[in-house]
Amino acid sequence: xxxxxxxxxxxxxxxxxxxxxxxxxxxxxxxxxxxxxxxxxxxxxxxxxxxxxxxxxxxxxxxxxxxxxxxxxxxxxxxxxxxxxxxxxxxxxxxxxxxxxxxxxxxxxxxxxxxxxxxxxxxxxxxxxxxxxxxxxxxxxxxxxxxxxxxxxxxxxxxxxxxxxxxxxxxxxxxxxxxxxxxxxxxxxxxxxxxxxxxxxxxxxxxxxxxxxxxxxxxxxxxxxxxxxxxxxxxxxxxxxxxxxxxxxxxxxxxxxxxxxxxxxxxxxxxxxxxxxxxxxxxxxxxxxxxxxxxxxxxxxxxxxxxxxxxxxxxxxxxxxxxxxxxxxxxxxxxxxxxxxxxxxxxxxxxxxxxxxxxxxxxxxxxxxxxxxxxxx
Amino acid sequence: xxxxxxxxxxxxxxxxxxxxxxxxxxxxxxxxxxxxxxxxxxxxxxxxxxxxxxxxxxxxxxxxxxxxxxxxxxxxxxxxxxxxxxxxxxxxxxxxxxxxxxxxxxxxxxxxxxxxxxxxxxxxxxxxxxxxxxxxxxxxxxxxxxxxxxxxxxxxxxxxxxxxxxxxxxxxxxxxxxxxxxxxxxxxxxxxxxxxxxxxxxxxxxxxxxxxxxxxxxxxxxxxxxxxxxxxxxxxxxxxxxxxxxxxxxxxxxxxxxxxxxxxxxxxxxxxxxxxxxxxxxxxxxxxxxxxxxxxxxxxxxxxxxxxxxxxxxxxxxxxxxxxxxxxxxxxxxxxxxxxxxxxxxxxxxxxxxxxxxxxxxxxxxxxxxxxxxxxxxxxxxxxxxxxxxxxxxxxxxxxxxxxxxxxxxxxxxxxxxxxxxxxxxxxxxxxxxxxxxxxxxxxxxxxxxxxxxxxxxxxxxxxxxxxxxxxxxxxxxxxxxxxxxxxxxxxxxxxxxxxxxxxxxxxxxxxxxxxxxxxxxxxxxxxxxxxxxxxxxxxxxxxxxxxxxxxxxxxxxxxxxxxxxxxxxxxx
Numbered sequence: 001x002x003x004x005x006x007x008x009x010x011x012x013x014x015x016x017x018x019x020x021x022x023x024x025x026x027x028x029x030x031x032x033x034x035x036x037x038x039x040x041x042x043x044x045x046x047x048x049x050x051x052x053x054x055x056x057x058x059x060x061x062x063x064x065x066x067x068x069x070x071x072x073x074x075x076x077x078x079x080x081x082x083x084x085x086x087x088x089x090x091x092x093x094x095x096x097x098x099x100x101x102x103x104x105x106x107x108x109x110x111x112x113x114x115x116x117x118x119x120x121x122x123x124x125x126x127x128x129x130x131x132x133x134x135x136x137x138x139x140x141x142x143x144x145x146x147x148x149x150x151x152x153x154x155x156x157x158x159x160x161x162x163x164x165x166x167x168x169x170x171x172x173x174x175x176x177x178x179x180x181x182x183x184x185x186x187x188x189x190x191x192x193x194x195x196x197x198x199x200x201x202x203x204x205x206x207x208x209x210x211x212x213x214x215x216x217x218x219x220x221x222x223x224x225x226x227x228x229x230x231x232x233x234x235x236x237x238x239x240x241x242x243x244x245x246x247x248x249x250x251x252x253x254x255x256x257x258x259x260x261x262x263x264x265x266x267x268x269x270x271x272x273x274x275x276x277x278x279x280x281x282x283x284x285x286x287x288x289x290x291x292x293x294x295x296x297x298x299x300x301x302x303x304x305x306x307x308x309x310x311x312x313x314x315x316x317x318x319x320x321x322x323x324x325x326x327x328x329x330x331x332x333x334x335x336x337x338x339x340x341x342x343x344x345x346x347x348x349x350x351x352x353x354x355x356x357x358x359x360x361x362x363x364x365x366x367x368x369x370x371x372x373x374x375x376x377x
Numbered sequence: 378x379x380x381x382x383x384x385x386x387x388x389x390x391x392x393x394x395x396x397x398x399x400x401x402x403x404x405x406x407x408x409x410x411x412x413x414x415x416x417x418x419x420x421x422x423x424x425x426x427x428x429x430x431x432x433x434x435x436x437x438x439x440x441x442x443x444x445x446x447x448x449x450x451x452x453x454x455x456x457x458x459x460x461x462x463x464x465x466x467x468x469x470x471x472x473x474x475x476x477x478x479x480x481x482x483x484x485x486x487x488x489x490x491x492x493x494x495x496x497x498x499x500x501x502x503x504x505x506x507x508x509x510x511x512x513x514x515x516x517x518x519x520x521x522x523x524x525x526x527x528x529x530x531x532x533x534x535x536x537x538x539x540x541x542x543x544x545x546x547x548x549x550x551x552x553x554x555x556x557x558x559x560x561x562x563x564x565x566x567x568x569x570x571x572x573x574x575x576x577x578x579x580x581x582x583x584x585x586x587x588x589x590x591x592x593x594x595x596x597x598x599x600x601x602x603x604x605x606x607x608x609x610x611x612x613x614x615x616x617x618x619x620x621x622x623x624x625x626x627x628x629x630x631x632x633x634x635x636x637x638x639x640x641x642x643x644x645x646x647x648x649x650x651x652x653x654x655x656x657x658x659x660x661x662x663x664x665x666x667x668x669x670x671x672x673x674x675x676x677x678x679x680x681x682x683x684x685x686x687x688x689x690x691x692x693x694x695x696x697x698x699x700x701x702x703x704x705x706x707x708x709x710x711x712x713x714x715x716x717x718x719x720x721x722x723x724x725x726x727x728x729x730x731x732x733x734x735x736x737x738x739x740x741x742x743x744x745x746x747x748x749x750x751x752x753x754x755x756x757x758x759x760x761x762x763x764x765x766x767x768x769x770x771x772x773x774x775x776x777x778x779x780x781x782x783x784x785x786x787x788x789x790x791x792x793x794x795x796x797x798x799x800x801x802x803x804x805x806x807x808x809x810x811x812x813x814x815x816x817x818x819x820x821x822x823x824x825x826x827x828x829x830x831x832x833x834x835x836x837x838x839x840x841x842x843x844x845x846x847x848x849x850x851x852x853x854x855x856x857x858x859x860x861x862x863x864x865x866x867x868x869x870x871x872x873x874x875x876x877x878x879x880x881x882x883x884x885x886x887x888x889x890x891x892x893x894x895x896x897x898x899x900x901x902x903x904x905x906x907x908x909x910x911x912x913x914x915x916x917x918x919x920x921x922x923x924x925x926x927x928x929x930x931x932x933x934x935x936x937x938x939x940x941x942x943x944x945x946x947x948x949x950x
Contacts, residue, residue, distance in 0.1 A: 016536040018529075054542050063417050065931045066391045067440020067592040074578040074591065081574055085533070089542035094388045098492045098549035100920055101384040107548050128416075134732045135750075137414040138393055139385045141738040169419060169437040176418030197437060198592055201578075253597060253838035258604040261611020283590040287582045287620070290589030294612070295602035298433055300593075306434065310427035 010212070013054060013086055031078060031209055054086070055212055056111050056119040058150055059093040062143045063136050063170050063179050064125025068161040069095045071198035075205040076285035083205060087212055088120070094138075105139045112153050120211065121154035121189075123147065123164045123182050126171065130178030147185065156190040156217060157182055158207065162300060165193035165224075172306035183224060192217050193224040197300035200281050203229045223303070225275070234271035234289075234297050237279040240264065258294060268312040269296030276301040379407065383741060384916045385414070387923055389489040391441040392930025394889065397742060398905055398919055406919070409898075409905035410744045411889050413751040413930050416711075416730065423879040427845070428454045428871050431879065432596045435867065438881070439931045443592040444477050444584065445860040446881070449867040452671055454598045457854025457871050461670060463836040465829055466600035469587050471666050471822045472621070473594065476583040478815040479628050481861040482765075482808050483580075483636050485927045487573040490805065493921045494643050495558060495566040498551035501535055503527070503560035511561045512568075516638035521572065530568040550915045557646045569639055573631070580628050586617050600838030605830060618827070625823055629816040640809040641790055644802055651793055654801030654922040656904030659759050660684040660767035661887070663695065663866065665859035666818060678818050679768055679859050680775045683756060687799060689774040695756070697855045697866060700725065703882065706753040709746070709891035719894055720755065723868035723880035724853055728752075744892075751930075753890040753899065754882045762900040763863025763887045764926060765808040766798065783810045801904070804925040845874035860884055862927050885929045901926060 014024055028046045029039070059069075073080040084090050091111045097104055111119055125143075128135035133142030151157060159182040162168035170179040183191045194207055207226055210218045218226040235241065243249070244263040251257060251266060265272070271279070274297050278289040290297055296312075299305040379402060385395035393415040399408040423434055431454065436447035448470060455462065462470075505528035512522040537543070550556075558566070581591040587603050588594020595602050606612035644650075664674050664681030674681045682692035696702055704720035707713065713731040714721070721727060733747050742748040755761070772780030787810055788795060797803055842848065848871065856867040863884030870878040890899035898906075904922050911918070 013536070013540055016539065018532055018536075054540075056542070061393070063415060065437050065440040067437070067443060070440045070443065070592045073574065074581065076578060079575060079578075081571055084544060085537060088544075090544045091542075091547065093545055094386050094393075095391070096488065096545045097388040098497070098546050100386065100388040101916060103548040103915075104386060104388055131732065132736065134734070134737065135416045136393060137395075137737050137739075139738075140383075140395075140735075140740060145737070169422065169434055170417040172422045172434075174421065176421045177416065179417070198440060252840050253600060253602065253843065254604050254836060254840070259606040259609055259612050259835075261609070278590075284578065284582050284585040287585040288589055290595055293585070293587060293589035293595065293603050295589055295595035295597065298595075306422075309430050311430045311433065312427070 010054060010087055031213065033077075054089040056091050056115045057088045057093075057122055058091060058108060058111055058119055058154070059095075059122040059124065060143075060147060060150060061094050062123065062125030062127050062147065062163070063177065064161070064163050066095055066124070067198040068124045068163075068204070069093070071201045072160075072204050073201075074284055075201035077202060078205055078209065080205075083208065088208065091119075102139070108150065112150060116153045118155050119153075120156060120158060120208075121150055122158045122160055124160045125163045126167060126179045126181050127185060128170075128177035128179050129185075130176075135177040144185070147182070151186045151189055154189060156192065156211070157186060158211075159183065159191055159193045159224075160204065161199055162195045162197045162305075165195040166303035168197055169306055190217055191224055192220060192226065195225065195230070195301040195303075196276060199301070200229075200277055200283060202281055203277055229277045229281070230275045230301070232275065232280075234274045234276055234279045234291070238271050238291060239279065240291055261292075264291055264294075264296040266314050267296050268310070268314055270299030270302070270305070270308075270311075270315065271297040272315060274299040274302050274305075380404075380913050381741060382910070382913050382916055382919070384919055387920070387928070389492070389920075389924060390928040390930065391439060392885075392928070394923070394928055394930045395742070396901070396905070396916075396919060396923060397744070398908075398910075398916075400910060400913060404910045404913060406905050406908045406910070408744070409902045410742065410748055410891065411751075411899060411901040411923075412742055412749040412891070413885075413889055414749075415930060416750040417931075420728075420879045420881060423876050425875050427874075428457070428869065428876050429598045429843075429845075431869070431876060432598070435879075435881065436593050436596070438883075439929055440592045441931075442477070442481060442860055442862060442929055444473055444588070444594060444596075445858060445865060446867070446883075447594075447596040448474060449856040449858040449860075449865050449881075450869075451596050451598050452856030452858065453854045453867040453869040454856075454871075455854070456671075456856060457852045457869050458842050458848050459852075460599050460839055460842050461672075462600050462839055463834075465605070465826065465834060465837050466839075467667055467670065468822050468826045468829065469601045469603065469837065472819060472826070473584055473587055474666065475815045475819040475822065476580060476624075476628075478861050479632060479812055479819065480577055480580045481927075482812045482815075483573055483631065484577050486636060486640065486805075486809065487570045489927065490924045491566055491570060491643075492549070493917060493924055494556070494647065495570075496551050496553075496556040496563050497534065497546055497549075497567055498538065499556065499558070499560045500531060500564035500567045501538065501560075503531060503564035505531055505564070508561040508564045511642075512565050515565070515642045516634045519634040519638075521568070527564055527568060530571070531564055534564075534567060550917045553915055553917050554911050555917050558643065559646075562642060562646065566639060566643065569635055572635065576627070576631050580624055580631075583621050583624050586613070586621055597838060599840055599843055600836075602838075604837055605835040607830065607835075622823060625816070625819050628819065632812050632816045637809055637813060640806060641787065644791055644806060647802060648791075648793070650802040650921065651791075651797035651800045653908055653918075654804070654904045654925060655799040657760055657762050657898075657900050658685075658687040658799065659756075659761045660770045661695070661756055661761040661763050661864050662768045662771040663697075663857040663859050663864040664771075666822075678814075680772050680777060681859075682771045682775060683761070684767070684770050684774050685759065689770065689795075692771060692774045697857050697868075702757055703866065704755055705882065706755060706893045707747075708753065708894045709744075710749050710752045711747050712752065723855075723866065723882055724870060724878070726868070726878070726880040747891075749889075749891040751886055751889045751891060751899075753893040754887055755893055755897075758895070760890065760893065760897045760899060760903070761864075761887055762904075762926075763884045764804070765811050765861075765863075766804040767863060768811055768859065769807040770798065779814060783813050801922045801925045808927070848874060862929050863887060883929070885926075888926050889928060889930065901928070
């Protein structure tokens with residue numbers, strides 16, 4: 001710990017930036033609010049920020065599209081600039097790094113050595129495992145080996161986005177490169193999964209600031225996701241939910257229902273089976289989220305969502321309104337129970353409304369259809 | 378005997394790129410290869426899926442140029458099936474498209490490219506008062522330009538450096554002799570780097586309004602997913618339109634008062650870079666921003682055409698459906714074709730991965746063998762450069778007054794002739810100049826949208842052929858687009874309502890392509906030739922030229938699919 005104390009804390013850095021105590025306390029209050037903490041916990045945030053050094057972060061990129069980095073820099077509270085300059089020490093990141101080539105690889109090795117056991121490993125993308133990992137190499141080395149090597153001495157791993165958390169698009173069938181998410185490759189380190197394609201910016205910064213502030217990982221669910229952002233289905237908090245309950249649905253693109261903002265369930269919306277914060281935190285500083293802009297949720301934070309299509313085919317196995325469940329309890333039983341549940345719901349709504357057509361049975365569902373899946377053990 | 382310089386990873390780009398440059402005794406690049414070192418297989422994954430879902434898969438090819446593949450994909454499906462989208466859908470797509478241009482180009486300039494020209498550490502020596510004077514001279518209307526402001530920025534940098542934790546700025550090339558800006562210009566640029574970082578999260582809210590999120594907003598075959606209901610509370614109404622309108626106005630200010638003045642100011646210190654990095658001399662643009670539907674390229678705001686051998690007197694036409702025009706070769710790529718096949722049009726594309734490179738970890742690649750996951754697309758056998766410079770030149774050569782005006786004005790300010798365009802700096806300047814056009818067009822498209830709504834047209838989707846049962850049993854289509862990084866094409870073959878084959882040829886495939894059958898280099902490789910390096914251990918000069926193309930390697934090395942074939946076993950030697 002002696003090593004840690006010699007390094008500047010967030011407060012030290014802010015102070016030498018000319019930030020006074022009053023502004024610092026304000027900053028702490030805002031940071032606490034950003035991660036959903038009550039005012040009573042602000043002193044704890046202040047204490048943490050005064051004592052903790054800027055945590056070194058190595059941000060690796062494997063098979064990915066960089067949408068997670070792009071999302072990250074869109075964060076509105078705190079803004080990316082504050083995180084990169086004041087909260088963490090982003091020591092390695094191919095996307096923003098000034099240096100290139102061997103100078104970059106030197107940095108990675110240096111951080112691994114000097115901050116052994118202390119640095120956070122952020123992983124964007126995943127590793128191809130087929131054919132010796134030749135489908136992704138950096139500096140002539142396979143990403144698979146780089147990931148394993150860098151994970152060895154890290155404190156914890158943040159798996160950004162669906163690629164790192166659950167495989168995402170390159171792991172969709174037939175997964176030509178054998179792409180595997182981080183938790184399937186690294187078993188001896190804590191891995192926090194932050195799924196989504198990409199994850200919401202404020203969810204990303206919320207997770208990082210939580211770790212920095214409290215020096216520990218936030219509470220995770222069985223899929224390794226932070227409960228503060230992934231405990232509820234989009235459907236549960238969707239502002240169009242009353243239309244679902246009332247049986248008012250968009251039946252075709254740009255129809256009268258679409259213009260009135262009715263429920264998109266019949267257009268294939270995955271909100272009922274997707275655990276994420278889109279309907280609460282929303283996107284890009286709360287401007288909107290997919291359903292608000294007229295398109296159903298495609299379920300981009302759920303494991304295997306690419307293979308749960310076609311996206312415009314309505315779900316037939318969604319939870320029954322009124323029955324509360326969480327990702328921990330919902331499990332595999334959902335697949336069995338909810339098909340009947342949604343059919344029953346539609347029948348009852350149709351009966352209430354006397355609407356013809358809604359009583360038709362849901363389409364048959366294959367076993368790979370949109371059930372909430374458990375991570376592979 | 379010269380030296381071999383390896384840069385891997387090339388940073389401040391999207392994806393994984395490796396460059397190996399061979400230097401002569403004087404430290405000048407005499408040969409170079411570029412290698413894409415990642416491959417994901419997205420086109421293979423698309424086979425057998427619902428074509429209406431394809432946009433979402435291909436959008437994930439790239440999160441930096443998010444939206445561009447989604448747009449090309451819906452265009453390809455609509456072209457195959459024969460769907461004509463409503464006028465409002467074209468306008469909303471144009472607004473999202475131009476928003477992407479503006480955001481992408483500004484981010485590229487400040488966050489991916491500027492550090493090649495701007496020495497952050499030198500900013501510590503600047504006089505804040507003199508910096509304010511410089512900033513007010515360069516851009517009289519930009520508000521944050523006081524001595525106190527620059528003094529604050531400088532102390533932020535100073536304390537950051539003194540903290541010893543340099544983060545993304547460590548181990549870079551600060552103090553390199555190729556940095557020429559005075560300290561004040563460096564400080565101004567650092568301040569604007571931070572301002573642009575804050576602004577980029579605003580402009581993309583236009584995508585959020587129309588597509589629900591960014592990165593990766595939603596698209597729709599047959600139109601756009603949003604509806605207009607001006608008197609409703611749950612669709613695009615006046616509040617939403619006002620937000621879009623304000624963001625467009627804000628973007629115009631950033632481009633005209635921050636980006637362009639900074640670009641010209643920085644460029645004026647690097648006149649030698651108008652003579653370096655010219656490259657192939659062949660330029661291609663597919664054109665975009667349709668004014669009369671995607672089927673009428675004569676009415677595009679960005680014109681379509683090819684300029685060969687720097688000949689601005691002649692603009693040649695492009696036909697995406699002609700199997701003799703756009704064809705891909707694999708002579709130096711890690712793929713194999715059947716023995717008698719040398720080049721294939723995307724509709725007939727085959728991709729058989731065949732890794733013959735060294736087993737990782739490796740030190741160098743062999744330029745005489747295969748050395749990249751990027752294929753070599755060629756137009757009528759010619760290697761082509763695509764991107765902003767190509768568009769500027771095609772627009773200029775097509776006689777378009779809007780293009781001529783911005784080019785002539787910039788050349789005049791820099792006191793250089795048109796030949797200066799064929800260079801690293803020309804490429805970087807062209808990106809800024811077309812951003813000027815893009816913000817103007819953005820406002821024009823918004824006005825068109827309002828005019829349509831005023832006239833009572835609120836339609837956003839054509840659903841007549843939404844159901845696959847209405848489609849032909851077998852059909853082919855293409856979606857051509859002029860993405861921020863250049864010409865992008867998606868080719869689709871739909872059989873029995875499913876994707877039978879899907880092929881993508883992206884801008885960075887053209888630019889990052891390895892040598893072809895005839896030994897012709899790709900655009901990066903050609904542009905690196907003749908680049909002088911002051912210090913072979915610090916590849917700053919190579920980065921300048923490579924970054925001037927704005928590489929996007931996730932795009933370049935997506936992948937191509939055999940028609941239902943299984944992927945070949947990779948041979949590791």
